[in-house]
Amino acid sequence: MSKVKLGAVPLVYPIPIVLVGSNVNGRANFVEVGDCAVMGIDPALVTISLSATHHTTSGIDECRAFSINLPSTQLLSRADYCGIVSGKDVDKSRLFTVFEGEQTGAPMIQECPVGLECRVQEVVHIKHRRIFIAEVLECYVSELFVETVDGKQRIADLSKLDPIIYALDNRYYRIGDAIGIGYREGICHEDS
Amino acid sequence: MSKVKLGAVPLVYPIPIVLVGSNVNGRANFVEVGDCAVMGIDPALVTISLSATHHTTSGIDECRAFSINLPSTQLLSRADYCGIVSGKDVDKSRLFTVFEGEQTGAPMIQECPVGLECRVQEVVHIKHRRIFIAEVLECYVSELFVETVDGKQRIADLSKLDPIIYALDNRYYRIGDAIGIGYREGICHEDS
Numbered sequence: 526m527s528k529v530k531l532g533a534v535p536l537v538y539p540i541p542i543v544l545v546g547s548n549v550n551g552r553a554n555f556v557e558v559g560d561c562a563v564m565g566i567d568p569a570l571v572t573i574s575l576s577a578t579h580h581t582t583s584g585i586d587e588c589r590a591f592s593i594n595l596p597s598t599q600l601l602s603r604a605d606y607c608g609i610v611s612g613k614d615v616d617k618s619r620l621f622t623v624f625e626g627e628q629t630g631a632p633m634i635q636e637c638p639v640g641l642e643c644r645v646q647e648v649v650h651i652k653h654r655r656i657f658i659a660e661v662l663e664c665y666v667s668e669l670f671v672e673t674v675d676g677k678q679r680i681a682d683l684s685k686l687d688p689i690i691y692a693l694d695n696r697y698y699r700i701g702d703a704i705g706i707g708y709r710e711g712i713c714h715e716d717s
Numbered sequence: 718m719s720k721v722k723l724g725a726v727p728l729v730y731p732i733p734i735v736l737v738g739s740n741v742n743g744r745a746n747f748v749e750v751g752d753c754a755v756m757g758i759d760p761a762l763v764t765i766s767l768s769a770t771h772h773t774t775s776g777i778d779e780c781r782a783f784s785i786n787l788p789s790t791q792l793l794s795r796a797d798y799c800g801i802v803s804g805k806d807v808d809k810s811r812l813f814t815v816f817e818g819e820q821t822g823a824p825m826i827q828e829c830p831v832g833l834e835c836r837v838q839e840v841v842h843i844k845h846r847r848i849f850i851a852e853v854l855e856c857y858v859s860e861l862f863v864e865t866v867d868g869k870q871r872i873a874d875l876s877k878l879d880p881i882i883y884a885l886d887n888r889y890y891r892i893g894d895a896i897g898i899g900y901r902e903g904i905c906h907e908d909s
Binding site: 532533537539541543562564566569570572574593607608651656658660664665666668671690695698699705707709714715 | 728733762841843852859870884885892901
């Protein structure tokens, strides 16, 4: 099959939708972000990328801490709204019940099943982008989404967490069916 | 609802599954990666994180270039296999039809609907992790997944691209239904 060249398009998909929280001038603010990923398990690292002019960015620059909150699809309209309006104009903290991360005071969203309290380790500036690489200090999970299996606590699967997913076609999606298990599906190729 | 603290867990989800390609000692190699994201649209930036000891990492260090290939679910077993075995032991290039990115020579996978040719801009070292932030030079899309709307070429939606999705519960998932449009779902809150 031949390939079509679309130019310089960063077409990684799907994109996780998260709400990044920071304290800006003493007030909690949240912005919808898709530029977010795990960067490692041990040490527990994540990254987010923001525009330098975002209201949230100045808060992270000031506090060197932020939160990543993972909304479920029932929060879709509020999450999208956090991407439409700026905290410079609107107090977005009133959209949610806010609690503080215990180690940094970063504002976190009670209604999100999962929230990560993060401390900035590195900042990369590329043109107007600010890429923050951060250590996860604590992972807060709503008890409804924690299961105990063989005496160990673990997070529920994605069908229950019901995340908001995005793509560069500007559409939101929900998660589909489970289709396999990591490090097991490829075993059939071992002797190929 | 009260929160349970799970410790330092980088629980961002869902995770996009990609195959990162690099030339290592003159041979194409591919590794399955979930630590990958868009970092900006203009400039077109992406990031990946690898262990310093990965075979692919030495290739990227040498060439300062790599590819990101996005497999569909029909490639699940081959993608998973690329995460099980090392290119130090196995020639993984024989799993796919390989073509070269025009600007860097980075090896790319014909069978993947989308491939990104990337040039490294920044490298961040945190313990054993190597975080590569790269510019996307070109986006190659299989013509089956390119639609022409109002005279403009655009990528098909996620239901057609059928990506492999992963989460830290070590399960693979497929994409679900479209549930909304970006910057539109939140309008109802505008006057709230």
